[in-house]
Amino acid sequence: MSFQEEFLWGSASAAYQIEGAANLDGKGDSIWDVYSRVPGNTFKNTTGEVAIDFYHRFEEDVALMKEMGLQAYRFSVSWPRIMADGRTVNRQGVEFYHKVIDTLIANGITPILTIYHWDLPQALQDEYQGWESRDIIDDFTRYCEVLFEEYGDKIPYWVSLNEQNIFTSLGYLQAIHPPKVSDFQRFVNANHIANLANASAVKKFREMGIEAKIGASFAYSPAYAQSAKPEDVIAAEDAQELQDLFWMDVYAKGRYPKIALKRLETLNIHIDFQPGDKELLAAGVCDFMGLNYYQSATFVAAENKQKTAQTGNASQVSVVSEISDIPTDKLFARADNEYLEMTDWNWAVDPNGLRVALRRITSRYELPILISENGLGAFDTLTEEGKVHDDYRIDFLRRHVEAISEAIDDGCEVIGYCTWSCQDLFSWLNGYAKRYGFIYVDRDEESAKELKRYKKDSFYWYQKVIETNGEQL
Numbered sequence: 001m002s003f004q005e006e007f008l009w010g011s012a013s014a015a016y017q018i019e020g021a022a023n024l025d026g027k028g029d030s031i032w033d034v035y036s037r038v039p040g041n042t043f044k045n046t047t048g049e050v051a052i053d054f055y056h057r058f059e060e061d062v063a064l065m066k067e068m069g070l071q072a073y074r075f076s077v078s079w080p081r082i083m084a085d086g087r088t089v090n091r092q093g094v095e096f097y098h099k100v101i102d103t104l105i106a107n108g109i110t111p112i113l114t115i116y117h118w119d120l121p122q123a124l125q126d127e128y129q130g131w132e133s134r135d136i137i138d139d140f141t142r143y144c145e146v147l148f149e150e151y152g153d154k155i156p157y158w159v160s161l162n163e164q165n166i167f168t169s170l171g172y173l174q175a176i177h178p179p180k181v182s183d184f185q186r187f188v189n190a191n192h193i194a195n196l197a198n199a200s201a202v203k204k205f206r207e208m209g210i211e212a213k214i215g216a217s218f219a220y221s222p223a224y225a226q227s228a229k230p231e232d233v234i235a236a237e238d239a240q241e242l243q244d245l246f247w248m249d250v251y252a253k254g255r256y257p258k259i260a261l262k263r264l265e266t267l268n269i270h271i272d273f274q275p276g277d278k279e280l281l282a283a284g285v286c287d288f289m290g291l292n293y294y295q296s297a298t299f300v301a302a303e304n305k306q307k308t309a310q311t312g313n314a315s316q317v318s319v320v321s322e323i324s325d326i327p328t329d330k331l332f333a334r335a336d337n338e339y340l341e342m343t344d345w346n347w348a349v350d351p352n353g354l355r356v357a358l359r360r361i362t363s364r365y366e367l368p369i370l371i372s373e374n375g376l377g378a379f380d381t382l383t384e385e386g387k388v389h390d391d392y393r394i395d396f397l398r399r400h401v402e403a404i405s406e407a408i409d410d411g412c413e414v415i416g417y418c419t420w421s422c423q424d425l426f427s428w429l430n431g432y433a434k435r436y437g438f439i440y441v442d443r444d445e446e447s448a449k450e451l452k453r454y455k456k457d458s459f460y461w462y463q464k465v466i467e468t469n470g471e472q473l
């Protein structure tokens with residue numbers, strides 16, 4: 001078994017998905033507060049207004065984390081809680097995160113801070129269209145500077161942007177996240193600006209001499225070719241260029257991958273490079289790769305496209321994108337992988353895919369990797385005795401931990417493992433039906449009930465894993 005002594009056994013969350021207290025103590029609206037209030041945008045019109053009320057219950061939650069033996073907790077800061085208008089510091093917001101961080105530390109849990117997990121201040125969306133304007137680069141950098149000043153000596157690992165590939169593609173291409181746009185060129189533009197903002201934050205971090213590590217978290221579904229037909233292999237390579245390396249190269253090398261740029265050109269899509277952009281990207285290279293892994297992705301050449309590909313969420317329990325005909329459809333298409341089972345939400349279950357992801361990152365970048373998310377979204381049942389028998393989750397996590405161990409033996413440097421999630425929480429497009437936690441939170445779409453916490457069977461399983469440093473799975 002291969003987990004080093006300092007390996008961090010952790011778990012993760014995001015502000016909008018847990019905090020609630022949407023307008024308390026000087027917090028402003030985020031784009032998600034506004035978006036989820038519009039009927040039809042989320043599953044059963046659920047919002048994070050109350051979420052699991054972490055804002056008032058963090059002490060109880062941290063006590064449970066301690067009982068589980070958790071060594072690291074990844075959480076995000078809500079930008080509009082720190083700055084309601086995106087710029088003016090709100091001391092009450094700042095103090096809230098001091099309290100959370102101090103409570104974690106006092107309980108022996110390493111805090112991992114995510115700077116941006118999708119809840120942009122609505123004020124900046126209204127003022128200049130958020131990620132579509134270069135004005136955001138300075139505002140984001142200033143926000144980061146405040147976080148570095150306040151929490152710089154308490155946080156050893158910083159995650160800058162969470163899943164930039166997801167918030168840009170779901171927001172600007174698939175039109176199922178705010179601002180609900182579907183336009184490939186606008187997606188590429190917003191993404192380029194997000195890259196610049198990310199690089200500027202990393203640059204600021206270095207300039208301030210923060211003694212910690214910083215990286216972005218990337219939602220990586222490693223690409224497989226469905227068959228050995230050469231055209232399917234090329235399609236999977238194109239998918240890898242445009243869906244993976246297009247982000248990871250920027251974080252790790254400070255530049256876009258050459259082939260991806262050429263492929264975009266053939267689709268008549270261009271990146272709006274301005275003087276100084278290349279230098280800024282080069283100055284924003286990360287210390288580690290944050291890896292959010294849920295599933296692999298299988299591809300065929302566009303001409304081999306099947307009608308049956310089971311991708312995306314199960315429509316009866318989520319909001320799904322209905323956008324078709326995007327430019328990259330000419331290059332590759334998602335396909336089924338007959339060797340993999342699917343979750344209730346049609347996500348492919350593929351522990352080996354995690355090993356592949358870790359190995360590909362290591363081969364191309366030789367960076368340490370923090371697994372910043374991995375988990376199983378499932379329906380859970382609370383029994384009358386207050387138990388949740390989630391053996392399916394235990395099985396899923398066990399197989400993924402084994403895959404990490406194999407990848408470490410293959411030569412990958414893995415800093416730690418944050419499961420998604422610790423407590424059940426609000427799922428952006430699946431309400432409270434899709435659960436990920438070790439801790440069951442008793443609420444549903446209709447009612448927040450009393451938000452009582454229950455330990456699932458997986459809670460005790462993870463406790464053992466941590467206690468034995470991965471020896472007992």
Ligand code: BG6
Pocket residue numbers: 014017162163166219292373377420426427428429430434
């Ligand atoms: C990641 C996000 O994409 O996946 C999380 O960083 C999210 O915020 C998680 O909740 C699971 O996605 P979903 O749609 O199943 O809730």
